[in-house]
Structures are given as C-alpha cells and as structure tokens.
Amino acid sequence: MNRTSDWWLGVLFTAFIAFLGYGAALIPGVNFLGPMACAIFIAILFRQIFDYPEKWRRGIEFSTKTLLRLAIVLYGLRLSMDTVFEDGLSLLVFGVLSIVLSIVLMIFLGKWWKADPSISLLTGVGIGVCGAAAIAAIAPIVKAKDEDTALSVAIIALIGTVFAVIYTIIQPIMPLTDSQYSVWTGLSLHELANVVLAGAAAGDEALALALLAKLGRVLLLIPLSFIFILWMKNKHSSNADSNISFPWFLLGFIGMSLIGSYVIDEVIFVPAAVLDSITAFSSFILTMAMVGLGLNISLADLRKRAWKPFLLAIAVSIFLSIIMFGAVKLMNI
Incomplete structure (x- = not known):
C-alpha cells in the first residue's frame, strides 16, 4: 500500500510542478517561454536545492516515460498522413545522417580530447537518436556502467532542454517556414520532449511534422541497436545483451495519425x-514528462567527471x- 501511495505521490509531484509551470508562463517577461519550458526549469532548480524523496522515483519515472509516450500517441491526431507520404522518406534519410554525424563526431572528438569514451559514445547516441531512451537501449549492449549511463542522460537532458528553449526564442526570427522550422527541430534536437517544446512554437500542424521527423530517428534505434550488438560480438567474441525494447508507441502515433487523417470528419464526426x-x-501530460526529465538532472554530478563530454556534446x-538547418533549407517543404 505504501509503495502504491509513494508512486502516486511521485506522479502528483510532477503534476504539481507542471501546474506551477503553467502559472509561471502567465508572468510578463517569462510568458514567451511557455508552460513546458517554465516547468522544466522549475524542476531543475528544485532538484539542485531540495531534491526529492527516493521513494517517489517510480512515479516520476512513470511521468517521464509512460506519459510522454501516451502524449506522443495523442499528438498523432494532428499529423496529416498526406504529409508523411510526401516528406517521410527524405526525413528518414536525413535522420540517418543525423545519427551518423553525432556518434562519429562524439567518438573521434572524445578520443582527441581524452574524454571518457563510454560517456562520449552514449552521449553521441543520445544526440543522434532520441536522448535518454536511446542511451538506455544502447547502454546494456555496450556494457556501460550505470553511472556512465546516468551522466550521459543528464548531459543530454540539460543540453537538449537549453537548445529547445533557444529554438523557441529564435523561431520568430529564423529564415524558415513553419514546416521547415518544425523539420529542423525534429532532425536536430535530442529528446522527444525537446522536439515538442520547440516545435510547439510554430503551431500544432508544424509540431506534428516535427514529431514525424523525430520519430523517424526513434525508429532507427532498432537497426542501430543491432549494429552495436554485432560490433560488441566482434569486439569481444561473446554474446552481447540483445534485449531491445521496440518503441511500440511509434505504432500508436501512426495509428492515431491515420484516424485523424481518414476517419475523423471523413467517417465519424468528432466535436471540436x-x-x-x-x-x-x-x-x-507532456509538461509532466518534462518535469520528470528536469528532476533527473544533477549539475553536481556533471561537474565531477563528465565536463569534457558535456562540452563536446554542446x-x-x-x-x-547548423548541418540540419542547411538540409531543411534545401528541402521543398
């Protein structure tokens, strides 16, 4: 019974900070950030000053992982499948480019600067694919230590959040259409939550396109995981952990997109x-998910042994x- 109540307290705690974020977004001078950014910064500040009870962790993780995926599925209603058929293949190609560039650069720059190789590799995966989820999938395959995994996640969470806020601020002055801006966010930002935060600045339709670009990178986590499995087998001549979790919420997102495109209003009427x-x-619930992300960022841990990978990740x-900005300028979106 206590474990259940602690779980609920963790979930409700993320909801409470989310409400604070919505309230903070009403304050003049701060409202341009929006409730999501305000909420995650409140969460980061709270973690550094007070922290939270360890027994709430399961509830907070539920908000960070499960609610995030549920929200992404629901966002599928806003995506036109006609857009998928027109732009999906090219977005997948650029997604491959994003992953390759991120991982290769982090590995080689890490060797050049003598940064921790494990954290550099995991951080490169997080930048290229889908943040913490990708790190969590690849870490057991490459036999990474738990502390390396945690530090890599913290680096990605912090940098991704800052970049998402910067994107939101500069969106009105960028020489990009709303569609180009949304694709840029989907191809260059780290976490799904970061893409939602930045993509929302261009409107709901653009946000759905941003998610399409991002979820293409998420889907590429599957072949990437098998590549790392083969690499580990060749490196150590032993079996690596092949327990890869398929991102089933991607199918839910696509399913809701089909419903929104061809069922609602075409077959059944749903009130506005x-x-x-x-x-x-x-x-x-997306705001709650980002609160959970912020609550897992420890600035003290980053300062101790991950400052080189942190700077390289920036x-x-x-x-x-920059590369993806140039790419979307060349795309006819």
Missing part, C-alpha cells in the same frame, strides 16, 4: 471541443543544428 480537450490533455549539438 473534444479534440481541443485531447490537445490540452496531451500538452499537460559542440556536436551546435554542429548538428
């Missing part, structure tokens, strides 16, 4: 008020943003 309520709900993230 209902769709607006689903949108509001998905936005709020450099690679900037480079990736």
Whole structure:
C-alpha cells in the first residue's frame, strides 16, 4: 500500500510542478517561454536545492516515460498522413545522417580530447537518436556502467532542454517556414520532449511534422541497436545483451495519425471541443514528462567527471543544428 501511495505521490509531484509551470508562463517577461519550458526549469532548480524523496522515483519515472509516450500517441491526431507520404522518406534519410554525424563526431572528438569514451559514445547516441531512451537501449549492449549511463542522460537532458528553449526564442526570427522550422527541430534536437517544446512554437500542424521527423530517428534505434550488438560480438567474441525494447508507441502515433487523417470528419464526426480537450490533455501530460526529465538532472554530478563530454556534446549539438538547418533549407517543404 505504501509503495502504491509513494508512486502516486511521485506522479502528483510532477503534476504539481507542471501546474506551477503553467502559472509561471502567465508572468510578463517569462510568458514567451511557455508552460513546458517554465516547468522544466522549475524542476531543475528544485532538484539542485531540495531534491526529492527516493521513494517517489517510480512515479516520476512513470511521468517521464509512460506519459510522454501516451502524449506522443495523442499528438498523432494532428499529423496529416498526406504529409508523411510526401516528406517521410527524405526525413528518414536525413535522420540517418543525423545519427551518423553525432556518434562519429562524439567518438573521434572524445578520443582527441581524452574524454571518457563510454560517456562520449552514449552521449553521441543520445544526440543522434532520441536522448535518454536511446542511451538506455544502447547502454546494456555496450556494457556501460550505470553511472556512465546516468551522466550521459543528464548531459543530454540539460543540453537538449537549453537548445529547445533557444529554438523557441529564435523561431520568430529564423529564415524558415513553419514546416521547415518544425523539420529542423525534429532532425536536430535530442529528446522527444525537446522536439515538442520547440516545435510547439510554430503551431500544432508544424509540431506534428516535427514529431514525424523525430520519430523517424526513434525508429532507427532498432537497426542501430543491432549494429552495436554485432560490433560488441566482434569486439569481444561473446554474446552481447540483445534485449531491445521496440518503441511500440511509434505504432500508436501512426495509428492515431491515420484516424485523424481518414476517419475523423471523413467517417465519424468528432466535436471540436473534444479534440481541443485531447490537445490540452496531451500538452499537460507532456509538461509532466518534462518535469520528470528536469528532476533527473544533477549539475553536481556533471561537474565531477563528465565536463569534457558535456562540452563536446554542446559542440556536436551546435554542429548538428547548423548541418540540419542547411538540409531543411534545401528541402521543398
């Protein structure tokens, strides 16, 4: 009974900070950030000053992982499948480029600067694919230590959040259409939550396109995982852990996209008020997910042994943003 109540307290704690984020977003001078960014910064600040009870961790992880995936599935209602057929293949190609550049640069720059190789590799995977989820999938395959995994996740969470906020701030002055901006966020930002945060600045339709670009990179986690399995087998001549978790929520996102494109209004009528309520709900649970992300960022741990990979990750993230900016300018979106 106590474990159940502790789980609920963890979930409710993320909801409480999410409410604070919505309140902070009403303050003049801060409102341009929006509730999601405000909430995650409150969470980061809380973690550094007070921390949270360890017994709440399961509830917080539920918000960070499960609610995030549920929100992404619901966001599929906003995606036009016609856009998928027109732009999906090219987005997947650029997704491959994003992953290759991120991992290769982090590995070679890490060797050059004598940065921790394990953290550099995992951070490169996080930058290129889908942040913490990709790190969590690859870490057991490459036999990474738990502390290396945690530090890599913290690096990605912090940098990805800062970049998402920067994208949101500069969106109005960028020489990109809303569609180009959304694809840029999907191809260059780290976490799904980062893409949602930045992509929302261009509107709901653009956000759905940003998720399409990002989820293409998420899907590439599967072949990437098998590549690392083969690499580990060749390196050590032993079996690596091949327990890879398929991102099933991707199928849910596609399914909801099909419903939104070809069922709603075409087959059945759904009142606008209902769709607006689903949108509001998905936005709020996404904010809860980002709160959980912020609560897992420890600045003290980053300072101790991961400052080199941290600085390299910033450099690679900037480079990736520039390259993908050039790529989307060439795409007819």
